[in-house]
Amino acid sequence: MNAILTQCKYEVVRIFRNPYFVFWTLVMPILFYFIFTNVVNSNTPFQEEWKAYYLMSMTAFSVMGSAIMNFGIRMVQEQTQGWATFMKLTPFPNWAYFTSKMFGQLVMHLLSIVIVFLAGYLINGVSLTATQWLLSGLWILLASTPFLALGSLIGTMKKVETASGVSNIIYLALAILGGMWMPISTFPEFLKSVAEWLPSYHFGSGAWNIILGDAPAWESYPILIGYLFVFILLAVFIRSRQKA
Secondary structure: OHHHHHHHHHHHHHHHOOHHHHHHHHHHHHHHHHHHHHOOOOOOOOHHHHHHHHHHHHHHHHHHHHHHHHHHHHHHHHHHOOHHHHHHOOOOOHHHHHHHHHHHHHHHHHHHHHHHHHHHHHHHOOOOOHHHHHHHHHHHHHOOHHHHHHHHHHOOOOOHHHHHHHHHHHHHHHHHHOOOOOOHHHOOHHHHHHHOOOHHHHHHHHHHHHHOOOOOOOOHHHHHHHHHHHHHHHHHHHHHHHHO
16 A cells, blocks of 8 residues: 555656646646736626636646646656556556556646636636635546546557647647637537537536536536547557557
């Protein structure tokens, strides 16, 4: 048990030392939040609602980036550097190794949520009830699991450069088409219909609904769970083929 806790601790330390985590997960979302609420859209109607809405968007954007890019690329790095193979030769169980990685990533997600929420409060004075802060943060934390599975799928790639390029494209495409940078109500009808089937849209919309006093839409649950299982099955299938 002590070995597992120690591994979890070092996973958290390693993630914090990763420049991908600092830039994509913290710097970019907070910078975008400041620009889109104080520069680009500073005179929009319902300004207070917009600041809260966009805070949820950038928090979801932050956590999604950490899951897709940080988690996936680290898995490829460990594979190419031989660390994953080395761990298999130790008495440390394989399931415990993977559990420690998931635990470390979820801790980073929680810290990202707290930091971006705090940035929203300090930059724009976003004011929500304690229940809204808690439920929206909990939703973003739990609903990030499909993106962890997507990160695991990216982690099956053989080259860090390939994984980095692919994860960048997927991450930005999901963020833009999922309405995290701008509401999908501004999209053409075709793009709007595409967005409604993307996990990123349902990821963000759950938090948007919560700060409006509603529950996440019922269709968000089967769509997010469906993506979770699809990504997991694909990752397991590809890894089994690689081992074969």
